[in-house]
Amino acid sequence: MRRILICFGYKGTGYAGYQKQPGKNTIQEKLENAIQSVTKEKITVFASGRTDAGVHAIKQYAHFDTQSRIKTEKIVEALNTFLPQDIRVFSAKEVDENFNARFNAKKKTYIYVFSTQQVLNPLFYDMATELKYKLDFDKVEQAMNMLKGEHNFKAFCSSGSSVENFERTIFDFSLQKQGDYLVFKVTGNGFLYNMVRIMIGTIVDVGRGKLELDNIQKMFETGERKYGGKTVSANGLYLYDVEYL
Secondary structure, three states: OEEEEEEEEEOOOOOOOOOOOOOOOOHHHHHHHHHHHHHOOOOOOEEOOOOOOOOEEEEEEEEEEEOOOOOHHHHHHHHHHHOOOOEEEEEEEEEOOOOOOOOOEEEEEEEEEEEOOOOOOHHHOOOOEEOOOOOOHHHHHHHHHHHOEEEEOHHHOOOOOOOOOOEEEEEEEEEEEEOOEEEEEEEEOOOOOOHHHHHHHHHHHHHOOOOOOHHHHHHHHHOOHHHOOOOOOHHHEEEEEEEEO
């Protein structure tokens, strides 16, 4: 038995998220069907984590076990033959049988893209979120800094999550202006359900003056979602990278 680690990306617009769900179009189902077509085996793919409906991935990772002897250098081309064009495998390599794409992940980075164009370019309607407010970037910077470090992020998690531990560490949080776009970039040891989208929404509401910076501290202290900003659209969210030791 061999364990194969693949790096892949996808445009999440047409999918109900990464995780396989009965009767729904998902990334995992497409991957498993492609791998089955190549290996002639029933395969389960284990990813570094899930992404929600409409969320994109620049670099996502997953592993699967196979008895197939297909050479690793042939896997990429073979899988892409059977995958739709909005899912692409970039690389494949054989890893130790104890490696786990989810549990061996040490850092994950997401980016969130806002368009500051007066009218969003229709080519990117599902790849960025329109920002219709002027922001106080000093407050935005302060809000991002408050979110760095180890905290209880319960207030930044949407209902429906089954996790019991809400402690997470944010290693870095930054914002770059790139032409007509604002790109938030956040790196952490893990993220809760909708955590990135709630953090971004809270930062934007602080930056536009709808919320006070103190609201973030209240969220940490009380664990109550009501002190935070809205959950921003999935359109602008991308899994940017996953780091392994």
